[in-house]
Amino acid sequence: MVSAPVSDLQNDTGVHAGEAKDLLRLVTAGSVDDGKSTLIGRLLYDSQSVYEDQLQSVTKTSAKRGAGTLDLSLLTDGLRAEREQGITIDVAYRYFATAKRKFILADTPGHVQYTRNMATGASTAELAIILIDARHGVQEQSRRHAYILSLLGISHLVVAVNKMDLVGYSAETYSEIQKDFNRFLSELRFEEVHWTPISALTGDNVVDRSQNMPWFTGQPILAYLEQVEVHQSLHAHPFRFPVQRVVRPTLDFRGYSGLVASGTIHKGSQVKILPSGHITTVKSISTFDGEIESAFSPMPVTLQLADEIDISRGDLICSVENGPHVSSLFTANVVWFGERPLEAGRKYLFKHTSRIMRAEVRALRHRVNIQTFEQEPAQTLSVNEIGVVEIKATQHLFFDAYPENRTTGSAILIDPDNNLTVGAVMLIGPTEGQAEGSAKVATPVTDEERVTRFGHRSAILNLAGREKAAYILERKLFDLDVRVVIVRSGEEQSVAAFIKAGFVVISLTRDVATTVPLHGVSQDNDEEAADTIFDLLLEAHVLLKA
Numbered sequence: 001m002v003s004a005p006v007s008d009l010q011n012d013t014g015v016h017a018g019e020a021k022d023l024l025r026l027v028t029a030g031s032v033d034d035g036k037s038t039l040i041g042r043l044l045y046d047s048q049s050v051y052e053d054q055l056q057s058v059t060k061t062s063a064k065r066g067a068g069t070l071d072l073s074l075l076t077d078g079l080r081a082e083r084e085q086g087i088t089i090d091v092a093y094r095y096f097a098t099a100k101r102k103f104i105l106a107d108t109p110g111h112v113q114y115t116r117n118m119a120t121g122a123s124t125a126e127l128a129i130i131l132i133d134a135r136h137g138v139q140e141q142s143r144r145h146a147y148i149l150s151l152l153g154i155s156h157l158v159v160a161v162n163k164m165d166l167v168g169y170s171a172e173t174y175s176e177i178q179k180d181f182n183r184f185l186s187e188l189r190f191e192e193v194h195w196t197p198i199s200a201l202t203g204d205n206v207v208d209r210s211q212n213m214p215w216f217t218g219q220p221i222l223a224y225l226e227q228v229e230v231h232q233s234l235h236a237h238p239f240r241f242p243v244q245r246v247v248r249p250t251l252d253f254r255g256y257s258g259l260v261a262s263g264t265i266h267k268g269s270q271v272k273i274l275p276s277g278h279i280t281t282v283k284s285i286s287t288f289d290g291e292i293e294s295a296f297s298p299m300p301v302t303l304q305l306a307d308e309i310d311i312s313r314g315d316l317i318c319s320v321e322n323g324p325h326v327s328s329l330f331t332a333n334v335v336w337f338g339e340r341p342l343e344a345g346r347k348y349l350f351k352h353t354s355r356i357m358r359a360e361v362r363a364l365r366h367r368v369n370i371q372t373f374e375q376e377p378a379q380t381l382s383v384n385e386i387g388v389v390e391i392k393a394t395q396h397l398f399f400d401a402y403p404e405n406r407t408t409g410s411a412i413l414i415d416p417d418n419n420l421t422v423g424a425v426m427l428i429g430p431t432e433g434q435a436e437g438s439a440k441v442a443t444p445v446t447d448e449e450r451v452t453r454f455g456h457r458s459a460i461l462n463l464a465g466r467e468k469a470a471y472i473l474e475r476k477l478f479d480l481d482v483r484v485v486i487v488r489s490g491e492e493q494s495v496a497a498f499i500k501a502g503f504v505v506i507s508l509t510r511d512v513a514t515t516v517p518l519h520g521v522s523q524d525n526d527e528e529a530a531d532t533i534f535d536l537l538l539e540a541h542v543l544l545k546a
Helices: 036-046 052-064 080-085 112-122 140-151 171-185 221-227 445-456 467-479 491-502 526-539
Strands: 023-030 092-097 102-107 127-133 157-162 192-197 239-242 245-250 254-261 264-266 270-275 277-289 290-292 295-296 300-305 315-319 327-334 347-352 353-367 386-399 411-415 422-429 459-462 483-486 504-507
Touching: 023 036, 023 112, 023 140, 036 092, 036 102, 036 127, 036 221, 092 445, 112 140, 127 140, 127 192, 140 171, 140 192, 140 327, 157 221, 157 239, 171 192, 192 221, 239 254, 264 277, 277 295, 347 386, 347 422, 353 411, 386 422, 467 483, 467 504, 467 526, 483 491, 491 504
Parallel strands: 023 102, 023 127, 127 157, 157 192, 459 504, 483 504
Antiparallel strands: 092 102, 239 315, 245 254, 254 300, 264 295, 270 277, 270 315, 277 290, 277 300, 327 386, 327 422, 347 353, 347 411, 353 386, 411 422
16 A cells, blocks of 8 residues: 555544444545546545555656646546546446445546436435536536436435635635535435535545635535445335245255345344245344344345245235335336437336336326426436336336335336347335235226326317328317327227227218317418317316427
């Protein structure tokens, strides 16, 4: 290890020698060039967590660039493309420790193109540090990252206003940025936000308190990281154990291996198996070091059950009393990564815990405007956009809402054409009206279910001879997500099927009788005719959500 400056803070033992130190997982986020890699490099360097060969390589590269000082960002930017371009592309994980705590840091890219990498790095973090360049203030990517961090359930946020040395350590600049960003953060679900003005390059308020900013009386970043309590124990949550592997070392032993996603399990406890619904008892709990009496999240264990039950990879062993949601149709937040936009009606591969199945995005409820938090109507989601969708899977899913359980509440969408991950999914719950239960019994869809789902009743509108008005009305209804179809001459036999399926049918043949009286419809203006019919559908209670 190199001999690097260590602050008085780090020399304070904080715990007795040999006492176990807890682990904090954190992630950096923010806009491109805000100094995330430099901040982590500073933390690594000042905590003596840089190996001699690493330091020599960074010193050599810094000299080639003509830098007057050591470029600490190179300690995390390991890819050749990252060093050449001076940006972070991949997620870089780094470990360091002080006398009080151990840390795993994920340095994530700020560039819009690599937002997917940022979400990946943040998915296992307990605390996030968002950096803001003091010269430029809050950027769109700063807001996007904060919104994604909130969706991912991160409860504690550090906002580091970086490069204060380049604005003369101005308290006014810091205060304006704080005021601006706090208006945005107040709408998000962070339990605690810690603000710090810093210069990662010079070390101001990173490890030691800055002499250049006497107006700031809060803690430096490392001091805060060493003492903040962020661990939200999953021990008291209902037991969840997704089966990753069936273990048969001998004919007399059949075990089920995986990570305890939440809760605590004891030898002799009753558990339920999904999807079968069978209830049995835990016979033994095994680890690499031998059998134990109990296990809790996030321990890797192998469970042996008292009864011979058909259990496979992807099944869920859970609490008998507090089971998860069970549904094949559910609502979720989605952060879209794919270059090809998300499209309602398109089929994807859906990976949840250790199961992969096919799924269809049935509907895009809305897109989130990250500037205003407004829910905007949208037909597609483009790369880096966030929205709420309804997903229909080919199999029942056993899941919890994401805020309650990150493991059983998260999933990814995969493009079946190229196997690329195109969407990060945070489950909200079963779609309204969907019954829960483990039985896979198919029941007919009722008219009431269709009305609840689609927000309208079926109807027949005869617009024979008014083809242009029919097309205008069809587009108007379709844009409101109404299930609408035009029936032409020779297709009369399909009308009954469309009505049964809950469609609004626009007929261009005189042989089909209308179910909604079309009195007062203009005969001269097609656009006016379409608007009048639309109003009649509202009056007749055909359209319920317009």
